[in-house]
Amino acid sequence: MRRALVVGNWKMNGTRDSIQALLRGLVPAVSHGINGVDIVVCPPFPYLALVAETIKGCEIVLGAQNVSCEEKGAFTGEISPGMLVDCRARYVILGHSERRQQMAETDELIARKFVAAQQAGLIPILCVGETLAQRDNGSAQATVAAQVSAVLTLAGVTALERAVIAYEPVWAIGTGKSATAQQAQQMHAGIRELIAGHDAEVAGAIQLLYGGSVSSANAAELFEQADIDGGLVGGASLDASAFIEICNSVS
Numbered sequence: 687m688r689r690a691l692v693v694g695n696w697k698m699n700g701t702r703d704s705i706q707a708l709l710r711g712l713v714p715a716v717s718h719g720i721n722g723v724d725i726v727v728c729p730p731f732p733y734l735a736l737v738a739e740t741i742k743g744c745e746i747v748l749g750a751q752n753v754s755c756e757e758k759g760a761f762t763g764e765i766s767p768g769m770l771v772d773c774r775a776r777y778v779i780l781g782h783s784e785r786r787q788q789m790a791e792t793d794e795l796i797a798r799k800f801v802a803a804q805q806a807g808l809i810p811i812l813c814v815g816e817t818l819a820q821r822d823n824g825s826a827q828a829t830v831a832a833q834v835s836a837v838l839t840l841a842g843v844t845a846l847e848r849a850v851i852a853y854e855p856v857w858a859i860g861t862g863k864s865a866t867a868q869q870a871q872q873m874h875a876g877i878r879e880l881i882a883g884h885d886a887e888v889a890g891a892i893q894l895l896y897g898g899s900v901s902s903a904n905a906a907e908l909f910e911q912a913d914i915d916g917g918l919v920g921g922a923s924l925d926a927s928a929f930i931e932i933c934n935s936v937s
């Protein structure tokens with residue numbers, strides 16, 4: 687039985703004041719958890735310590751939005767997996783389409799980050815998804831399969847026992863235009879089938895999240911699909927009541 691998981695990706699948003707205000711809304715509502723739903727928030731790096739301190743003793747878990755594939759050394763501006771663990775992060779988002787597109791992150795680099803993150807004890811949340819052009823030209827499934835396969839090739843299928851995959855169609859991120867529940871379910875089933883080709887048990891156990899304009903209005907229908915185990919939520923995770931409503935939609 688897979689547990690449900692909802693992850694808030696705060697992206698490059700927030701100040702000390704706004705993050706404290708957001709947590710004042712979230713922490714009391716989530717302090718004892720929400721009906722078997724695991725909840726993770728991923729603030730920008732400078733606020734990891736503040737968030738770690740504020741969520742202490744509450745059921746919210748800390749994540750980060752990116753990590754280096756290097757362990758330490760002369761990599762100015764980079765953050766190592768060990769540093770994230772030291773800041774009490776347990777999850778890390780990898781391969782978000784904004785990083786694939788704006789920072790030219792390749793499947794191979796993301797796979798290396800995946801391995802480095804796991805070696806340090808982090809749980810990677812591997813983001814995959816096709817662009818609108820790829821959906822329109824019929825290559826959506828192949829694109830997502832290649833993104834997952836890059837990690838399978840480098841890390842091996844058993845590495846997915848300690849990982850999460852988030853299917854996020856690029857055309858749905860931040861656009862207000864979510865994939866339909868059927869489109870999302872179809873891709874999630876395809877990802878599970880691809881993994882099952884390597885190991886059926888791992889495929890049955892891995893949490894697959896949907897991301898892309900998830901809101902309190904569409905979350906319930908998305909989350910009730912057989913292969914959708916929760917969501918990766920961007921914009922709506924910056925609003926405490928919307929995020930809580932989304933978390934409640936899972937149960």
Ligand code: PEP
Nearest residue numbers: 859860897898899920921
């Ligand atoms: C995201 O940032 O991963 C995301 C899905 O954003 P949004 O919910 O705003 O579309």
